[in-house]
Amino acid sequence: MPISAATKAATDAHALHRAPASVSPQEVHKWMQSFNWEFSKNKTKYPTKYHMANDTKEQFKLIAKEYARMESAKDERQFGTLLDGMTRLGAGNRMHPKWGETMKVASNFLEVGEYNAIAASAMLWDSATAAEQKNGYLAQVMDEIRHTNQCAFVNHYYSKHYHDPAGHNDARRTRAIGPLWKGMKRVFADGFISGDAVECSINLQLVGEACFTNPLIVAITEWASANGDEITPTVFLSIETDELRHMANGYQTVVSIANDPAAQKYLNTDLNNAFWTQQKYFTPVLGMLFEYGSKFKVEPWVKTWNRWVYEDWGGIWIGRLGKYGVQSPPSLRDAKQDAYWAHHDLALIAYALWPTGFFRLALPDQEEMQWFEANYPGWYDHYGKIYEEWKALGCEDPKSGFIPFQWLLKNGHEVYVDRVSQVPFCPSLSKSAGSLRIHEYNGRKYSFSDDWGERMWLTEPERYECQSIFEQYDGRELSEIIAEGHGLRSDGKTLIGQPHVRGTDLWTLEDVRRAGVVCSDPLKRH
Amino acid sequence: MSDNRYNSGIMEKNGADFANEFFAEENQVVHESDKVVLVLMKSDEIDAIVEDIILKEGVEINPTIVVEDRTGFWWIKANGKIEVNVADAAALLGKNYSIYDFLVNVSSTIGRAYTLGETFTITSELMGLDRKLVDVS
Numbered sequence: 001m002p003i004s005a006a007t008k009a010a011t012d013a014h015a016l017h018r019a020p021a022s023v024s025p026q027e028v029h030k031w032m033q034s035f036n037w038e039f040s041k042n043k044t045k046y047p048t049k050y051h052m053a054n055d056t057k058e059q060f061k062l063i064a065k066e067y068a069r070m071e072s073a074k075d076e077r078q079f080g081t082l083l084d085g086m087t088r089l090g091a092g093n094r095m096h097p098k099w100g101e102t103m104k105v106a107s108n109f110l111e112v113g114e115y116n117a118i119a120a121s122a123m124l125w126d127s128a129t130a131a132e133q134k135n136g137y138l139a140q141v142m143d144e145i146r147h148t149n150q151c152a153f154v155n156h157y158y159s160k161h162y163h164d165p166a167g168h169n170d171a172r173r174t175r176a177i178g179p180l181w182k183g184m185k186r187v188f189a190d191g192f193i194s195g196d197a198v199e200c201s202i203n204l205q206l207v208g209e210a211c212f213t214n215p216l217i218v219a220i221t222e223w224a225s226a227n228g229d230e231i232t233p234t235v236f237l238s239i240e241t242d243e244l245r246h247m248a249n250g251y252q253t254v255v256s257i258a259n260d261p262a263a264q265k266y267l268n269t270d271l272n273n274a275f276w277t278q279q280k281y282f283t284p285v286l287g288m289l290f291e292y293g294s295k296f297k298v299e300p301w302v303k304t305w306n307r308w309v310y311e312d313w314g315g316i317w318i319g320r321l322g323k324y325g326v327q328s329p330p331s332l333r334d335a336k337q338d339a340y341w342a343h344h345d346l347a348l349i350a351y352a353l354w355p356t357g358f359f360r361l362a363l364p365d366q367e368e369m370q371w372f373e374a375n376y377p378g379w380y381d382h383y384g385k386i387y388e389e390w391k392a393l394g395c396e397d398p399k400s401g402f403i404p405f406q407w408l409l410k411n412g413h414e415v416y417v418d419r420v421s422q423v424p425f426c427p428s429l430s431k432s433a434g435s436l437r438i439h440e441y442n443g444r445k446y447s448f449s450d451d452w453g454e455r456m457w458l459t460e461p462e463r464y465e466c467q468s469i470f471e472q473y474d475g476r477e478l479s480e481i482i483a484e485g486h487g488l489r490s491d492g493k494t495l496i497g498q499p500h501v502r503g504t505d506l507w508t509l510e511d512v513r514r515a516g517v518v519c520s521d522p523l524k525r526h
Numbered sequence: 527m528s529d530n531r532y533n534s535g536i537m538e539k540n541g542a543d544f545a546n547e548f549f550a551e552e553n554q555v556v557h558e559s560d561k562v563v564l565v566l567m568k569s570d571e572i573d574a575i576v577e578d579i580i581l582k583e584g585v586e587i588n589p590t591i592v593v594e595d596r597t598g599f600w601w602i603k604a605n606g607k608i609e610v611n612v613a614d615a616a617a618l619l620g621k622n623y624s625i626y627d628f629l630v631n632v633s634s635t636i637g638r639a640y641t642l643g644e645t646f647t648i649t650s651e652l653m654g655l656d657r658k659l660v661d662v663s
Binding site: 300317337 | 555
């Protein structure tokens with residue numbers, strides 16, 4: 001059949017200039033760049049003292065379609081595994097109970113960090129002037145929303161399947177009384193979203209994500225597996241598949257300011273402050289969760305810290321940037337002291353104050369005590385003997401009327417809260433870096449535990465307004481505080497926190513009342 | 527024995543020996559390193575890529591590559607850089623497998639990671655500072 005002249009012309013043209021059968025996503029990414037517009041006069045709600053250059057790249061060449069497909073594949077695999085195979089295998093109740101309690105803290109706290117990172121990366125999207133950098137930040141905003149849901153889902157899953165759901169469900173209601181909450185808000189909220197935008201990026205991306213997500217989200221999965229938990233590796237390793245892009249965002253933030261004269265003046269101080277801020281909380285809390293919140297140990301926490309924080313983050317990220325003027329953080333020496341001892345200090349205080357927690361803690365058994373002494377020589381004489389004395393005094397028994405916090409006070413071991421990090425510390429028992437120092441400002445006294453936080457407070461005293469539980473509840477009896485702060489299970493009388501992980505001999509509000517512990521602010525005695 | 531192993535150097539020491547080196551004066555500052563670390567979440571595809579690409583062609587190109595099984599993930603460390611070509615992976619797996627499919631299971635990187643066409647690279651180079659990041663040609 002003859003064809004028309006028009007059809008023939010079209011057919012001939014197509015033969016000469018064939019349209020591509022498909023276009024690779026990276027060609028689309030390149031093509032999309034012709035749609036960029038001028039951001040150099042970007043007006044932002046979140047200014048920075050640095051000048052961010054506007055030619056910075058996004059290292060993975062993301063386009064919306066491939067990003068969505070990639071994240072969808074991650075979610076389908078993760079939720080498919082959890083809701084099908086893992087449920088059928090009863091995986092939600094097969095971990096050691098000590099580890100089941102650790103995940104009450106780890107996943108609930110990480111959820112808060114992810115939630116604040118949504119705002120932090122959106123803030124950076126607003127501040128940046130390079131189109132590709134904005135692209136990277138925007139993908140991070142969406143990632144953080146995914147992560148917030150993933151963390152919540154871990155606790156939701158545990159709530160349904162784990163034999164002790166209290167604390168996995170609705171942990172946040174205890175945030176006023178739990179001494180670990182406020183420090184977590186300092187690193188995960190204030191550090192990420194308050195102040196200079198680039199300083200927030202250094203806190204969130206260059207230190208929080210490039211350094212501490214490796215122990216918090218990767219190494220934790222080794223401990224989880226060793227203790228029978230298959231839920232956490234399934235979710236947390238999926239979370240971390242987005243973190244490499246966030247680390248790259250943080251690195252590109254540094255690239256964007258590398259040639260700015262302001263970087264020569266401010267970058268090293270901002271990096272040191274961010275490193276100290278993040279390590280001051282993560283170092284003791286992660287070490288405590290891993291070593292004291294597990295039955296089966298992978299390796300000493302100080303080795304995990306040495307690998308991921310000192311050798312790899314320090315050498316591969318910070319060390320490599322040395323030729324661009326980035327220096328080793330001066331606080332590193334104190335951070336290493338903390339890596340060795342701070343988690344032991346914190347675990348002792350956490351156990352002494354167990355009724356204020358939303359998780360159950362257990363005393364180290366004989367095998368664990370030997371492990372601690374072998375890996376931290378001197379541990380037994382300093383900490384082990386105290387745990388043994390507390391056990392002999394009946395700290396686990398609700399009929400004993402003994403809560404270890406009483407022992408600390410009776411023996412002159414006052415517990416303070418560091419104003420800047422909000423981490424509790426006991427100067428007379430501490431082997432961490434630092435010592436007690438007290439400042440008076442506007443008629444009030446404030447306690448500090450180390451040089452670096454003290455220096456930050458002296459620079460911006462009005463920034464650190466969070467009250468400690470001792471100031472907040474000064475003069476109040478402990479059972480009243482717990483009832484008021486929602487530290488009870490659904491029966492309205494049994495505490496969520498417990499000093500052991502058995503299903504019997506649970507402490508009630510009446511048991512705590514009988515102990516007669518009264519909260520008092522140690523700063524009033526200075 | 528490679529010094530890229532998970533437990534090499536100071537990590538082989540225990541107790542007081544570890545503490546002495548950890549607190550040694552020369553270790554109170556960071557030391558520049560040209561190593562890179564790649565953490566791959568285990569999956570059908572990744573297990574095959576590790577076994578048949580990274581541990582074969584990868585190690586031929588860069589003999590410093592060390593791969594260790596850390597239960598839920600493969601931990602990989604090397605000097606300089608590690609590259610994975612996803613066209614090779616697609617041929618191995620017998621299905622379409624793009625750089626974005628590979629990223630589904632890349633759990634962490636220490637170093638500068640980037641993609642270009644069908645190649646994923648993690649390098650100790652300071653991309654964007656020492657060398658420009660480029661687009662596909």
